Amino acid sequence: MQLKVNGQVHDVDVEPDMPLLWVLRDELGITGPKFGCGIAMCGACTVHVDGVAERSCSLPVGDVEGDVVTIEGLGTPAAMNAVQAAWVKHQVAQCGYCQSGQIMNAAAFLAENTDPSDADIDDAMSGNLCRCGTYPRIRAAIKSAAATLRGA
Amino acid sequence: MGKLKTIARRTFLIGSAGIVGGVVFGYWKYKTPYDNPLRAGLDEGASALTPYVKIDENGVTIITPRAEMGQGVHTTLAAMVAEELDVAFDEIKVEHGPASSAYYNEVALADGLPFAPTDRSWLAETVRAAVAIPAKLIGMQATGGSSTTPDGYEKMRKAGAAARLVLIEAAAQKLDVDAGTLKTKNGAVITPSGDRHSYESLAVVAAGIEPPADPPLKPQSEWRYLGKSMPRVDAVAKSTGTAEYSIDVRLSEMLYATVKMNPRLGGAMTAYDDSAAKEMRGYVKTIDIGGGIAVIADNTWRAFEAAKAVECTWADAPYPPSTEAIFATVEASFTDEQRDNRLTDIGDVDAALDGAVHIEAEYRVPILAHATMEPMNAVAWLRDGKLDIWAGNQFPTKAKEDGAAIAGIDPEQVSVHTTYLGGGFGRRVELDFIQYAVQVAKETDGKPVKVTWSREEDMCHDFYRPPAIARFRGAVEDGTPNAYDGKIASPSVLEAMSGRLGLPTAGPDKLIVDGAYGQPYAITNYRITGYRAPPSIPISSWRSVGASYNGFFHESFMDELAHAAETDPLEMRLRLINHDASRKVLEAVGEMSSWGGPLAAGKGRGVAFTLSFNVPTAEVIEVSMTEEGLKVDKAWIAADVGTALDPSILEAQLSSGLIYGLTAAIQGEITLEDGEVQQTNFHDYDGLRINQTPEIAVSVLENGDRITGIGEPGTPPAPAALANAIFAATGQRIRELPLNKHLDFV
Numbered sequence: 021m022q023l024k025v026n027g028q029v030h031d032v033d034v035e036p037d038m039p040l041l042w043v044l045r046d047e048l049g050i051t052g053p054k055f056g057c058g059i060a061m062c063g064a065c066t067v068h069v070d071g072v073a074e075r076s077c078s079l080p081v082g083d084v085e086g087d088v089v090t091i092e093g094l095g096t097p098a099a100m101n102a103v104q105a106a107w108v109k110h111q112v113a114q115c116g117y118c119q120s121g122q123i124m125n126a127a128a129f130l131a132e133n134t135d136p137s138d139a140d141i142d143d144a145m146s147g148n149l150c151r152c153g154t155y156p157r158i159r160a161a162i163k164s165a166a167a168t169l170r171g172a
Numbered sequence: 173m174g175k176l177k178t179i180a181r182r183t184f185l186i187g188s189a190g191i192v193g194g195v196v197f198g199y200w201k202y203k204t205p206y207d208n209p210l211r212a213g214l215d216e217g218a219s220a221l222t223p224y225v226k227i228d229e230n231g232v233t234i235i236t237p238r239a240e241m242g243q244g245v246h247t248t249l250a251a252m253v254a255e256e257l258d259v260a261f262d263e264i265k266v267e268h269g270p271a272s273s274a275y276y277n278e279v280a281l282a283d284g285l286p287f288a289p290t291d292r293s294w295l296a297e298t299v300r301a302a303v304a305i306p307a308k309l310i311g312m313q314a315t316g317g318s319s320t321t322p323d324g325y326e327k328m329r330k331a332g333a334a335a336r337l338v339l340i341e342a343a344a345q346k347l348d349v350d351a352g353t354l355k356t357k358n359g360a361v362i363t364p365s366g367d368r369h370s371y372e373s374l375a376v377v378a379a380g381i382e383p384p385a386d387p388p389l390k391p392q393s394e395w396r397y398l399g400k401s402m403p404r405v406d407a408v409a410k411s412t413g414t415a416e417y418s419i420d421v422r423l424s425e426m427l428y429a430t431v432k433m434n435p436r437l438g439g440a441m442t443a444y445d446d447s448a449a450k451e452m453r454g455y456v457k458t459i460d461i462g463g464g465i466a467v468i469a470d471n472t473w474r475a476f477e478a479a480k481a482v483e484c485t486w487a488d489a490p491y492p493p494s495t496e497a498i499f500a501t502v503e504a505s506f507t508d509e510q511r512d513n514r515l516t517d518i519g520d521v522d523a524a525l526d527g528a529v530h531i532e533a534e535y536r537v538p539i540l541a542h543a544t545m546e547p548m549n550a551v552a553w554l555r556d557g558k559l560d561i562w563a564g565n566q567f568p569t570k571a572k573e574d575g576a577a578i579a580g581i582d583p584e585q586v587s588v589h590t591t592y593l594g595g596g597f598g599r600r601v602e603l604d605f606i607q608y609a610v611q612v613a614k615e616t617d618g619k620p621v622k623v624t625w626s627r628e629e630d631m632c633h634d635f636y637r638p639p640a641i642a643r644f645r646g647a648v649e650d651g652t653p654n655a656y657d658g659k660i661a662s663p664s665v666l667e668a669m670s671g672r673l674g675l676p677t678a679g680p681d682k683l684i685v686d687g688a689y690g691q692p693y694a695i696t697n698y699r700i701t702g703y704r705a706p707p708s709i710p711i712s713s714w715r716s717v718g719a720s721y722n723g724f725f726h727e728s729f730m731d732e733l734a735h736a737a738e739t740d741p742l743e744m745r746l747r748l749i750n751h752d753a754s755r756k757v758l759e760a761v762g763e764m765s766s767w768g769g770p771l772a773a774g775k776g777r778g779v780a781f782t783l784s785f786n787v788p789t790a791e792v793i794e795v796s797m798t799e800e801g802l803k804v805d806k807a808w809i810a811a812d813v814g815t816a817l818d819p820s821i822l823e824a825q826l827s828s829g830l831i832y833g834l835t836a837a838i839q840g841e842i843t844l845e846d847g848e849v850q851q852t853n854f855h856d857y858d859g860l861r862i863n864q865t866p867e868i869a870v871s872v873l874e875n876g877d878r879i880t881g882i883g884e885p886g887t888p889p890a891p892a893a894l895a896n897a898i899f900a901a902t903g904q905r906i907r908e909l910p911l912n913k914h915l916d917f918v
Binding site for chain 1: 242403
């Protein structure tokens with residue numbers, strides 16, 4: 021089957037029930053999306069499929085219809101996306117392991133809502149677990165990124 | 173006495189300078205020094221000035237030999253070196269560096285001694301200094317105990333200072349001028365005429381110059397990096413998916429594996445049948461690794477699926493098989509035979525309580541898992557008599573020893589590559605995941621293999637925070653406690669860890685009572701006794717260790733005494749406190765939270781204070797009862813770190829510690845049945861989520877007499893501050909964690 025990831029088309033020869041996460045990580049070597057739980061409970065594996073945030077650990081690759089974007093496709097160290105830049109500005113990451121998923125979830129959410137309230141942020145982000153407890157800075161970074169995206 | 177103290181202090185300095193400079197003499201030479209690990213494996217043209225600084229044609233690399241598990245140590249340790257070395261912070265590179273005994277951690281060991289943290293007596297100080305000798309001989313390079321900052325504070329700055337002086341000397345020799353005429357600026361030596369000679373260009377000459385043993389350090393008033401919030405060296409990588417954790421390591425021809433161990437922890441495997449797995453795509457083979465299997469495949473998911481298909485027969489658990497049975501062993505430990513220590517014993521508690529009207533309370537806390545975001549994993553590659561290990565870990569020298577022993581090779585043939593850790597919290601001090609990876613690497617015909625655990629395997633095979641029970645009695649008189657008798661029973665984490673390290677476990681285990689003993693309250697009759705419960709399930713360090721539960725026990729009971737005395741719990745603590753830095757954090761947190769100010773109906777505030785890891789930390793939590801349940805609205809933290817090196821990181825760590833403590837307080841609980849852990853993933857052992865997290869305000873004070881670490885002290889007061897707030901809001905006194913067994917939360 022073919023899979024378009026970060027603008028590049030890949031031929032992959034795997035079982036259709038293999039979760040997208042493991043196709044990305046072990047078959048294609050795209051390691052930004054992280055394995056955390058395998059049951060869509062922590063969000064560390066979050067990627068975009070046609071712009072929608074999906075838990076790639078629980079999405080069979082055979083069910084993927086659309087373009088996949090991972091954290092690597094969102095922006096690079098030399099050219100960060102506004103959300104990534106806000107994460108750096110607010111020094112969000114501690115261990116950092118969940119942050120690929122946090123950022124991808126936030127980016128999809130901010131594409132829909134560029135002026136979120138605290139309650140909106142809590143609703144949108146409560147599926148993404150962070151054991152370091154970086155939540156206060158995630159809130160601040162999302163507000164900061166939202167302002168950038170609004171052109172404020 | 174003053175003179176002896178000076179000698180002990182001076183000995184410490186010389187020894188540290190010897191390590192830092194890469195040359196060892198006097199005191200340390202006598203004890204057989206460790207070689208500078210960076211002299212091996214350097215490219216021609218590069219020179220290792222000290223174990224903490226590497227300068228070559230690519231620039232300046234600072235070696236930060238402690239695990240970066242989120243606590244920001246790579247940034248703070250690098251800032252210590254950069255401050256003295258005089259380099260531009262955005263131009264340095266930072267590496268963890270190899271496993272080496274030269275990076276031993278003496279602070280962690282000294283903090284295991286049975287002296288109260290406020291005890292600055294000659295005896296306590298001398299014993300602390302003497303511990304530096306066995307710490308070095310044991311050669312432990314470990315990250316834990318909030319020790320990285322105090323352990324590195326002198327060593328890293330002196331490394332930078334020594335390197336800078338050597339580079340100046342190198343320029344003086346090269347240019348044939350007097351070193352006194354030269355200055356440095358942002359990674360270069362500057363001549364009087366303003367010519368700039370980069371450190372890189374001086375590296376080769378510098379290699380031939382012995383560093384000074386005891387270089388002077390900048391006065392604090394001249395700091396330009398320390399004391400400021402520096403941009404974290406890992407921030408961009410961790411925001412772009414480019415930071416490498418061991419789970420991300422990819423090597424040519426690498427195989428993928430997982431493990432499936434007896435769910436009855438430490439129990440044997442009596443048989444296994446892998447016939448179904450053999451039919452599965454990508455399956456390579458199954459290996460008996462003792463107590464379980466490893467399954468190798470060509471992809472992690474295929475290894476997970478194949479492991480599920482292998483049928484294993486498990487032996488019984490080598491411990492009481494249920495939560496109730498384990499707690500029964502703790503309950504039965506309040507005996508003279510199992511009395512482990514009495515490190516606080518002031519006045520005559522028995523006489524004061526005899527016949528007096530007193531209150532009694534029993535508290536208990538459950539077993540807890542670490543649940544790091546990155547499940548346990550490691551990559552191992554054994555070929556041609558050499559072993560390479562890639563693993564996020566808190567104990568690289570042990571990883572090296574274990575790898576060598578399992579592979580049957582000399583430790584010199586083992587290289588440990590410590591990547592970023594996707595969370596540690598004490599879990600990655602234990603190296604079972606590395607040991608398994610090396611066992612698997614023996615069966616892959618020289619190919620590298622990555623061994624990744626499923627979340628279920630991780631959750632059910634932790635080294636857990638032990639269960640603990642406290643029995644407290646106290647009496648009040650004229651609005652103040654005049655007797656406080658705390659008894660705490662728990663299995664010994666020190667015994668468990670030391671046993672695994674092959675170290676003696678003699679003497680009391682102060683971890684059982686950490687956070688309860690030595691608290692700076694002037695109570696006339698005050699006694700804290702620790703009881704050692706028998707070993708059961710595997711246990712280890714869990715963020716703040718004993719203080720993680722003793723903060724809850726001690727400070728909940730202080731709150732009960734305040735209510736019995738009909739006095740304000742914060743004011744009562746302020747009346748009792750006899751340690752200046754501690755008093756000031758309590759005053760600060762009271763001011764920050766407008767303690768005593770008006771509160772709407774259904775709201776309540778609670779306060780708690782714990783002195784742990786030498787950091788006095790006070791927290792206030794405000795809650796409200798809502799129709800959906802109890803909501804944690806706000807939290808305030810004041811902590812004293814002696815010298816604050818990076819305000820942004822300190823704020824992040826204190827908040828992180830509080831949130832970790834709130835998870836434990838509200839919902840954390842591991843239970844066992846038939847010897848097996850019942851919780852398997854984040855659906856039944858969840859961490860606090862963003863919508864449960866309060867607003868947090870942090871204040872960092874600098875009144876303490878020494879620099880301290882901050883990875884753990886935010887955790888201990890949080891559960892008590894919350895439970896006390898719940899009492900204030902609802903009148904319900906909850907003495908057992910997790911609180912959600914007794915109350916609904918939002």
